[in-house]
Amino acid sequence: MLIHETQVRVYYEDTDKMGVVYYGVYPRYYEIGRTEMIRSLGISYKEIEETNILLPARSLSINYLKSAYYDDLLTIRTIIETIPKVKFPIKTEIYNQQNELINSGEVVLAFFDAVTNKPCRIPEKFRQAMEVHFKSPTD
Secondary structure, eight states: OEEEEEEEEOOGGGBOTTSBBOGGGHHHHHHHHHHHHHHHTTOOHHHHHHTTEEOOEEEEEEEEOSOOBTTOEEEEEEEEOSOOSSEEEEEEEEEOTTOOEEEEEEEEEEOEETTTTEEOOOOHHHHHHHHGGGOOTTO
């Protein structure tokens, strides 16, 4: 399993008139978490796209548990439970400064070949970078 954490500050632009994070901002937080998780593997979205592989979203589910507020420091936990093949499910948990789970969800992306316009397998370099996190200590 691969678990990566990154933090984000809630800016004024993320909130509604009551200072609460607007519900439509959470998918952006999910993307921040997943982008930084990929970067932590030594790869960037940009590098993936330069090989003509795209990662469009297939589905998104979100559970709003508690509110986040202006100036909160949130922890975005990005969780990959299995090495993807074509579909790439990514779970996300967001915690407030009190370490309370305030939001959870899942985005399912798909590896997509921009040249053939068809789904494709995970790029080998990406798979190898992820594989390290899925080996047991006895391997």
